Amino acid sequence: MSDHTPNPPRAHEPMDAAGLADVAAVEVRGVDKYFETASGTVHALEAIDLNIVPGEFVSLIGPSGCGKSTLMRLIADLDTPSAGELTVFGKTATQARLDQDYGIAFQQAGLLPWRTVAANVALPLEIHGMASAARQSRVTELLEMVGLSEFADRFPDQLSGGMQQRVAIARSLAEQPRLLLMDEPFGALDEMTREKMQTDLVRIAADTGAAVIFVTHSIPEAVFLSDRVVVMSPRPGRISQIVPMRLGDAAGREDRTDELREASAFFAMVTEVREALHGGAADLLGAESRISRGAETR
Amino acid sequence: MSTRTAPNSVVGAGSGSGAKRTKTWSPRTESTLRIVAPISFGLIVLGVWQFLVSVVGVDEYLLPSPASIIEELVQFWSSVVSATILTGTNSLLGLLVGSLIGIAFAALAARWRIADQMSAPIVAALAVVPIVALAPVLNSMFGADSQFGRQAIAAIASFVPIFINTLRGFRQTKPVHRDLMKAYAANSGQMLRRLTLPTARPFILTGIRIASSLAVISALVAEYFGGPRGGLGSLIATSAASSAYARAWAYVVASIALGLLFYLATLALERLVLRRVPTGGSR
Numbered sequence: 001m002s003d004h005t006p007n008p009p010r011a012h013e014p015m016d017a018a019g020l021a022d023v024a025a026v027e028v029r030g031v032d033k034y035f036e037t038a039s040g041t042v043h044a045l046e047a048i049d050l051n052i053v054p055g056e057f058v059s060l061i062g063p064s065g066c067g068k069s070t071l072m073r074l075i076a077d078l079d080t081p082s083a084g085e086l087t088v089f090g091k092t093a094t095q096a097r098l099d100q101d102y103g104i105a106f107q108q109a110g111l112l113p114w115r116t117v118a119a120n121v122a123l124p125l126e127i128h129g130m131a132s133a134a135r136q137s138r139v140t141e142l143l144e145m146v147g148l149s150e151f152a153d154r155f156p157d158q159l160s161g162g163m164q165q166r167v168a169i170a171r172s173l174a175e176q177p178r179l180l181l182m183d184e185p186f187g188a189l190d191e192m193t194r195e196k197m198q199t200d201l202v203r204i205a206a207d208t209g210a211a212v213i214f215v216t217h218s219i220p221e222a223v224f225l226s227d228r229v230v231v232m233s234p235r236p237g238r239i240s241q242i243v244p245m246r247l248g249d250a251a252g253r254e255d256r257t258d259e260l261r262e263a264s265a266f267f268a269m270v271t272e273v274r275e276a277l278h279g280g281a282a283d284l285l286g287a288e289s290r291i292s293r294g295a296e297t298r
Numbered sequence: 299m300s301t302r303t304a305p306n307s308v309v310g311a312g313s314g315s316g317a318k319r320t321k322t323w324s325p326r327t328e329s330t331l332r333i334v335a336p337i338s339f340g341l342i343v344l345g346v347w348q349f350l351v352s353v354v355g356v357d358e359y360l361l362p363s364p365a366s367i368i369e370e371l372v373q374f375w376s377s378v379v380s381a382t383i384l385t386g387t388n389s390l391l392g393l394l395v396g397s398l399i400g401i402a403f404a405a406l407a408a409r410w411r412i413a414d415q416m417s418a419p420i421v422a423a424l425a426v427v428p429i430v431a432l433a434p435v436l437n438s439m440f441g442a443d444s445q446f447g448r449q450a451i452a453a454i455a456s457f458v459p460i461f462i463n464t465l466r467g468f469r470q471t472k473p474v475h476r477d478l479m480k481a482y483a484a485n486s487g488q489m490l491r492r493l494t495l496p497t498a499r500p501f502i503l504t505g506i507r508i509a510s511s512l513a514v515i516s517a518l519v520a521e522y523f524g525g526p527r528g529g530l531g532s533l534i535a536t537s538a539a540s541s542a543y544a545r546a547w548a549y550v551v552a553s554i555a556l557g558l559l560f561y562l563a564t565l566a567l568e569r570l571v572l573r574r575v576p577t578g579g580s581r
């Protein structure tokens with residue numbers, strides 16, 4: 001499989017800074033992951049190779065149990081690989097975590113219920129010792145970005161699920177990370193909110209120029225957001241295909257508007273990803289039909 | 299709270315028990331009744347008690363009448379007040395020290411599994427140590443004129459529920475929050491201050507509320523077993539020993555008031571601290 005995307009990352013990306021162009025945002029080489037459980041060893045990931053360049057938006061898609069979340073957790077250093085090599089901006093995953101090179105958002109917003117919206121967004125800044133005044137102005141800026149300025153003093157349980165998720169995304173962007181890891185962040189949202197959040201995320205990714213690794217099991221979501229879609233298959237989890245998104249005129253971040261959702265190039269890519277999923281999981285009819293159903297409704 | 303139904307006309311004193319169940323009361327009436335009902339019930343009990351002693355003729359020696367108890371309370375007021383302050387101070391110090399040690403040990407037990415395994419049997423043992431046995435030992439250890447033994451007993455009694463509740467609270471942190479703190483490379487101090495302690499806060503406060511009554515009872519009972527005179531416990535004992543039962547009862551009334559004060563104070567603390575914190579977690 002190809003390590004480099006045929007779709008070059010966005011042209012406005014400042015790739016020349018400090019020679020970062022040569023260093024991959026994430027480089028995964030021959031990674032395996034086993035989990036020891038009560039019922040024996042589970043082979044969660046097998047021989048994963050993946051290269052992600054700075055500024056690139058990559059989605060990991062596949063049926064439940066294909067290890068897409070596990071792969072993201074390995075990159076985040078929340079788990080460690082059983083074998084193989086994994087670097088983030090040329091460092092070990094642990095060093096990248098300690099250096100705060102990535103921002104992260106999960107399927108659950110994971111806001112601290114005793115903190116206000118503003119205090120939740122400020123949490124990483126507070127932990128890393130940013131001065132109070134700078135922190136406040138950064139939080140104001142972030143809440144503006146996700147359109148929640150009026151809700152700064154509310155508590156999480158006074159917000160809808162979509163708003164909570166936006167707070168979580170603002171929090172993940174707090175330290176202007178060059179890499180954003182997102183594990184099904186819109187998984188629990190209704191369709192309307194979900195599309196709105198996708199459009200917002202495309203805009204935010206364009207504004208910040210961060211590379212994004214986005215775990216999802218929605219095909220249209222992956223197509224709409226990504227430069228490349230990594231299709232995974234389960235038992236053991238492995239990459240079955242990497243599909244570059246050829247969206248014609250709409251390949252640039254700024255062009256990914258709601259009109260794209262109705263463009264023929266979009267549907268062509270949805271079909272391609274879906275076929276890649278079916279091919280990769282032909283032995284898993286249950287998972288397959290679930291995915292195709294999902295593709296129709298999303 | 300169950301829905302209480304009764305006619306909305308009467309909030310009259312003492313009529314709560316005979317109410318017919320037809321209509322829901324307004325919240326205002328409901329909250330007034332919540333205060334009025336127990337007070338009127340208490341007054342009825344006191345009335346029956348007084349009636350038993352002065353009309354039916356139960357011996358004052360066996361059961362002093364409320365009137366004579368109040369008389370003693372008024373007569374020995376300054377002694378009652380100073381005794382209450384003394385016992386109250388011992389209880390408060392014990393509660394504070396017990397809380398601090400309980401929370402600190404729970405933090406250790408939550409952090410290191412070995413500490414938990416080591417402390418579990420000790421805590422279980424502490425929970426059943428009889429004050430009868432401990433008080434004389436501590437009194438002779440720290441001298442007959444020291445309050446320290448009583449304070450230590452109150453501390454030990456408060457330690458147990460606070461430790462158990464806090465440890466449970468420390469284990470309530472959600473995986474997503476722990477992942478988040480790890481992703482932020484938070485050190486263990488930051489983790490404790492920003493995640494573990496706030497998560498455990500309602501549990502800690504419940505522990506303190508339970509411990510507050512225990513601290514008062516233990517400090518009071520410890521006074522029965524030697525040490526300096528002057529606390530409520532020792533005055534109850536000496537009054538009873540000199541057959542001044544009404545006076546003994548007056549000190550008992552003061553003890554009840556002290557216990558209630560501790561309970562209400564910790565309840566208020568719990569309400570105050572948790573008021574701003576929404577109970578529903580974030581999704």
